[in-house]
Amino acid sequence: xxxxxxxxxxxxxxxxxxxxxxxxRDQHDDLFGAGFMGFVTAIGGGTLRDIMLGSYPLVWIGxxxxxxxxxxxxxxxxxxxxxxxxxxxxxxxxxxxxxSFFTIIGVEKxxxxxxxxxxxxxxxxxxxVMGGVIRDVLTNETPVLFKKEIYATACLxxxxxxxxxxxxNLDRDINLIISSAVIFVFRIVSIKYKLTLPNFKR
Amino acid sequence: xxxxxxxxxxxxxxxxxxxxxxxxRDQHDDLFGAGFMGFVTAIGGGTLRDIMLGSYPLVWIGxxxxxxxxxxxxxxxxxxxxxxxxxxxxxxxxxxxxxSFFTIIGVEKxxxxxxxxxxxxxxxxxxxVMGGVIRDVLTNETPVLFKKEIYATACLxxxxxxxxxxxxNLDRDINLIISSAVIFVFRIVSIKYKLTLPNFKR
Amino acid sequence: xxxxxxxxxxxxxxxxxxxxxxxxRDQHDDLFGAGFMGFVTAIGGGTLRDIMLGSYPLVWIGxxxxxxxxxxxxxxxxxxxxxxxxxxxxxxxxxxxxxSFFTIIGVEKxxxxxxxxxxxxxxxxxxxVMGGVIRDVLTNETPVLFKKEIYATACLxxxxxxxxxxxxNLDRDINLIISSAVIFVFRIVSIKYKLTLPNFKR
Numbered sequence: 299x300x301x302x303x304x305x306x307x308x309x310x311x312x313x314x315x316x317x318x319x320x321x322x323r324d325q326h327d328d329l330f331g332a333g334f335m336g337f338v339t340a341i342g343g344g345t346l347r348d349i350m351l352g353s354y355p356l357v358w359i360g361x362x363x364x365x366x367x368x369x370x371x372x373x374x375x376x377x378x379x380x381x382x383x384x385x386x387x388x389x390x391x392x393x394x395x396x397x398s399f400f401t402i403i404g405v406e407k408x409x410x411x412x413x414x415x416x417x418x419x420x421x422x423x424x425x426x427v428m429g430g431v432i433r434d435v436l437t438n439e440t441p442v443l444f445k446k447e448i449y450a451t452a453c454l455x456x457x458x459x460x461x462x463x464x465x466x467n468l469d470r471d472i473n474l475i476i477s478s479a480v481i482f483v484f485r486i487v488s489i490k491y492k493l494t495l496p497n498f499k500r
Numbered sequence: 501x502x503x504x505x506x507x508x509x510x511x512x513x514x515x516x517x518x519x520x521x522x523x524x525r526d527q528h529d530d531l532f533g534a535g536f537m538g539f540v541t542a543i544g545g546g547t548l549r550d551i552m553l554g555s556y557p558l559v560w561i562g563x564x565x566x567x568x569x570x571x572x573x574x575x576x577x578x579x580x581x582x583x584x585x586x587x588x589x590x591x592x593x594x595x596x597x598x599x600s601f602f603t604i605i606g607v608e609k610x611x612x613x614x615x616x617x618x619x620x621x622x623x624x625x626x627x628x629v630m631g632g633v634i635r636d637v638l639t640n641e642t643p644v645l646f647k648k649e650i651y652a653t654a655c656l657x658x659x660x661x662x663x664x665x666x667x668x669n670l671d672r673d674i675n676l677i678i679s680s681a682v683i684f685v686f687r688i689v690s691i692k693y694k695l696t697l698p699n700f701k702r
Numbered sequence: 703x704x705x706x707x708x709x710x711x712x713x714x715x716x717x718x719x720x721x722x723x724x725x726x727r728d729q730h731d732d733l734f735g736a737g738f739m740g741f742v743t744a745i746g747g748g749t750l751r752d753i754m755l756g757s758y759p760l761v762w763i764g765x766x767x768x769x770x771x772x773x774x775x776x777x778x779x780x781x782x783x784x785x786x787x788x789x790x791x792x793x794x795x796x797x798x799x800x801x802s803f804f805t806i807i808g809v810e811k812x813x814x815x816x817x818x819x820x821x822x823x824x825x826x827x828x829x830x831v832m833g834g835v836i837r838d839v840l841t842n843e844t845p846v847l848f849k850k851e852i853y854a855t856a857c858l859x860x861x862x863x864x865x866x867x868x869x870x871n872l873d874r875d876i877n878l879i880i881s882s883a884v885i886f887v888f889r890i891v892s893i894k895y896k897l898t899l900p901n902f903k904r
């Protein structure tokens with residue numbers, strides 16, 4: 299793992315923790331509740347992936363820096379709450395960068411553990427979105443997965459693009475950039491033009 | 501494992517995926533939401549069992565055919581939604597066959613990993629019902645476990661019957677059929693005659 | 703592990719199972735629903751901790767006595783429901799003793815598996831409170847974690863005290879008593895004087 303990637307992962311964790319902590323609602327808005335939600339949002343997806351793959355130690359248990367990135371995120375959210383909460387649009391941007399990047403990192407980790415490409419794609423998507431899903435379940439919200447907007451589908455698509463480009467022997471760093479960009483663009487475009495998937499019931 | 505059992509497991513997974521996908525509600529009825537629910541319903545119980553027992557790789561991660569059985573189930577649910585949704589009674593039948601069979605398979609797997617019979621009974625029940633419970637939690641429904649009808653209790657009873665017959669050295673295939681039948685009959689009878697367990701509060 | 707500690711753990715499991723079973727609501731108040739909730743409340747926290755740490759077998763799977771402690775708790779709750787439900791104040795007391803003790807046991811287990819102290823503190827808190835959180839999620843309640851009262855925070859504080867006293871080489875049994883007492887006193891005082899954490903939104 300390059301130093302750049304490590305820094306990006308810590309940064310992504312930091313932003314996930316901020317967005318989790320900002321999701322506090324009226325019924326649970328104290329320091330602990332917000333901190334816990336920041337924590338769960340940041341580590342949930344990767345934790346579920348690693349438990350399903352039987353990969354120990356979990357990333358945040360093996361490397362304490364991730365815990366400090368989360369703590370820093372929660373503290374940042376605490377001191378700049380009023381300011382950050384107005385930056386909703388900026389946060390959709392950060393969140394989208396985050397899920398794009400974490401999807402591909404998750405796919406790579408799963409592949410490195412020897413699973414089939416189809417499983418790796420699911421694991422990549424899980425890494426990116428399940429932290430938010432667990433957070434939503436804990437707070438009795440409808441998980442973001444089930445909202446009409448395109449979210450996890452973009453992650454799946456990017457994961458598939460990554461896997462195809464691996465087959466084509468594309469350079470790994472270029473592939474990481476391209477397939478992350480696919481997720482990012484697909485999600486932003488679908489927000490802007492309110493694209494949705496076909497309805498199941500019709 | 502015999503070929504017949506393998507085919508039955510794939511078939512059970514296929515039916516679980518259909519019943520999960522059909523459970524879409526108005527607030528999350530797109531293709532991804534339904535597919536995800538089919539997936540979770542089909543793999544949730546076995547995944548929880550194997551994680552609790554520390555048995556890796558998880559079944560659907562080690563054998564890609566289960567993923568394709570799920571995909572086929574979701575696609576079937578998509579194309580025949582209007583038709584299938586009218587078959588409610590048929591689906592209770594399929595679901596009951598499914599939980600009967602998966603309970604006993606789960607008990608056997610737990611026993612083969614060396615746990616005590618009491619634990620194996622719980623694991624069998626988990627294999628059968630926890631996929632639906634996770635699905636219900638994700639969609640903010642009251643989990644089927646907590647509804648008045650007899651559901652998980654039938655699984656527990658069948659698991660106990662299986663364990664007793666193992667003690668009595670009954671042939672395994674015959675045992676599988678008898679104890680699955682106990683679950684099936686107990687559940688169908690309790691639906692028909694609206695049987696319920698004693699109320700806890702009285 | 704001393705015999706005393708083993709007895710205390712079984713006793714704690716017994717009380718957790720009672721308090722879980724008593725939490726039945728009108729929509730799921732049969733024998734199975736209550737038993738399942740007792741079970742989940744009693745084993746949830748330790749199970750999540752051990753899965754995250756990759757420590758197998760899980761405590762209740764490796765030692766069948768824990769299952770019997772739970773069963774006894776559920777049966778006790780069933781036969782003395784009307785009596786026990788009036789003892790609310792007594793139960794807050796038992797619950798507080800329970801989380802105080804289980805937090806420190808959880809910290810010790812995590813430390814013994816070689817994780818960093820910060821991680822051990824989180825694992826101790828998880829051991830104590832996540833059983834109740836999982837129970838609340840299954841029944842669509844707001845998890846106790848997110849209520850205004852001080853709960854998990856007390857566990858975290860006690861865990862930190864324990865870790866500091868370990869650094870200072872205090873005798874282990876004395877440390878266990880002191881840091882459990884910190885949790886107990888902090889929680890009881892905060893209930894009595896309605897102390898809350900700073901509000902995140904301000």
